[in-house]
Amino acid sequence: MSVADFMTTDLVTIRPETRINDAVDLMKKHDIHRLPVVDNGKLVGLVTEGIIQRALPSEATSLSVYEVNYLLNKTTVDEIMEKDVRTIKSSSVLEEAIYQMRKNNIGVLPVVDDGHLTGIITNNDIFDAFLNVAAYGNGGTSVTVHVPAQEIGFLAKVSEALASHKYNILSLFVVKQGDAKAIELHVDSEDETGVKNALKQAGLEE
Incomplete structure (x- = not known):
């Protein structure tokens, strides 16, 4: 079994200049938990719910709701995204994807072939693969x-x-x-x- 057999190819992506609020709206609209950041067809980063949550002001902040919303509307994803993204090739065996996820304690691997983003595989895709097999x-x-x-x-x-x-x-x-x-x-x-x-x-x- 290869990564290509179980990866998601119907991707929702964003650009580095996308505002955080817009990224959140996209996640809600498509019921997803992470967004690859793509610039000219190349993967340049990854934004997840966890990354966005950590970027939000803490509950102890003195900022008002209006000020928080203003901040999120001005902040773009390239300011908070993970830039050192681990990836995998579509031709890799599924076991390699599992190994990389376990070794690095991550739940997603963007699939990159010849420098271009071609898919994404998550821990849920791995579960589906196991049930299928x-x-x-x-x-x-x-x-x-x-x-x-x-x-x-x-x-x-x-x-x-x-x-x-x-x-x-x-x-x-x-x-x-x-x-x-x-x-x-x-x-x-x-x-x-x-x-x-x-x-x-x-x-x-x-």
């Missing part, structure tokens, strides 16, 4: 099979056990559990008992 919501049965250490051809054994009973695998994950491994399966049948019996008859341990 896991075939969640497609019905069926989820089961876990424990993997014996160093057994060659174990996946083929699991597949054959299910196929012999006319069950198809919708998704499959190999999960580490300490020093051991387990296979998380999603099978295209609501007959949970039948699926488990098929595995048990093949000598596969749940």
